[in-house]
Amino acid sequence: MDCCQETHRRETHGRVLREHFGIAPESEQCVIALAGNPNVGKSTVFNALTGLHQHTGNWPGKTVDNAQGTFTYRQKPFLLVDLPGTYSILAHTVEEQIARDFICFGEPNATIVVLDATCLERNLNLALQVMEITPNVIVCINLMDEARKKDITINFSVLEKELGVPVVATAARKGEGLNTLRETLYQVSIGARKSNPRQLVYSPSIEEAVQGLLPNIQRLVDHKLNPRWVALRLLDGDKAFIESINRYLDFQPNWKLQEEAAAL
Ligand SMILES: Nc1nc2c(ncn2[C@@H]2O[C@H](COP(=O)(O)OP(=O)(O)OP(=O)(O)O)[C@@H](O)[C@H]2O)c(=O)[nH]1
Numbered sequence: 468m469d470c471c472q473e474t475h476r477r478e479t480h481g482r483v484l485r486e487h488f489g490i491a492p493e494s495e496q497c498v499i500a501l502a503g504n505p506n507v508g509k510s511t512v513f514n515a516l517t518g519l520h521q522h523t524g525n526w527p528g529k530t531v532d533n534a535q536g537t538f539t540y541r542q543k544p545f546l547l548v549d550l551p552g553t554y555s556i557l558a559h560t561v562e563e564q565i566a567r568d569f570i571c572f573g574e575p576n577a578t579i580v581v582l583d584a585t586c587l588e589r590n591l592n593l594a595l596q597v598m599e600i601t602p603n604v605i606v607c608i609n610l611m612d613e614a615r616k617k618d619i620t621i622n623f624s625v626l627e628k629e630l631g632v633p634v635v636a637t638a639a640r641k642g643e644g645l646n647t648l649r650e651t652l653y654q655v656s657i658g659a660r661k662s663n664p665r666q667l668v669y670s671p672s673i674e675e676a677v678q679g680l681l682p683n684i685q686r687l688v689d690h691k692l693n694p695r696w697v698a699l700r701l702l703d704g705d706k707a708f709i710e711s712i713n714r715y716l717d718f719q720p721n722w723k724l725q726e727e728a729a730a731l
């Protein structure tokens with residue numbers, strides 16, 4: 468990408484954040500999304516990091532501007548966005564669409580996926596989905612105090628190795644693990660800690676179809692979206708996603724790609 472393209476990309480990104488999500492980060496500020504299943508402690512983590520008292524009820528509408536807070540760590544300013552709780556980000560509900568669109572088109576510098584330590588298996592589904600969109604993921608395993616009460620033990624180093632992203636244990640209500648979370652966020656945000664997120668491998672026919680679509684998608688979405696993720700959504704026949712691409716990235720409707728995907 469040359470510097471004109473980079474400037475254009477930044478301007479488009481700034482406009483998307485402002486116009487679609489009501490967020491206007493200052494130039495040095497790192498934007499961090501907080502995602503997770505309902506009731507896993509996202510807002511508790513949000514409040515602990517920002518010192519705010521975010522309402523811990525349902526997401527109030529289609530914007531995220533009332534769920535943002537700031538904090539500074541090691542002189543680095545962060546803007547944290549508390550996303551609505553979702554089991555998935557395949558956009559079957561308004562909440563899923565908000566979370567998916569923010570992670571995809573808001574392009575946060577990093578996304579913390581908060582998981583419930585007492586039901587990891589179910590919660591990991593969302594983490595794997597987010598890891599398909601972006602490599603900048605931190606997995607925060609919360610409710611560790613509850614897990615301890617139930618004699619659940621988690622091998623964090625194995626999990627971190629398997630997932631390929633940083634994994635942090637917290638009991639946010641007690642303030643446990645939050646310093647490690649801040650430090651990990653900092654390391655990821657300054658690029659000192661690189662991730663290599665595990666990617667789900669689908670059946671050979673789907674993988675072949677993805678490979679067939681990638682060249683055209685790469686041309687279309689450029690650096691703006693993860694082409695593999697777009698290919699998977701097209702193969703899924705996700706029309707709402709194509710509409711989101713056109714809405715956020717100002718593309719002319721391009722149904723040809725979808726026709727191509729449908730023919731595969
Ligand atoms: N025991 C324990 N309770 C916690 C912890 N973190 C959060 N909670 C409690 O879990 C409940 C849900 O926390 P929230 O922070 O509202 O969860 P959320 O993920 O924001 O929920 P939604 O926004 O509704 O999806 C609250 O009663 C919190 O006090 C923790 O680490 N340990």
Ligand SMILES: [Mg+2]
Nearest residue numbers: 509510523524
């Ligand atoms: Mg909440």
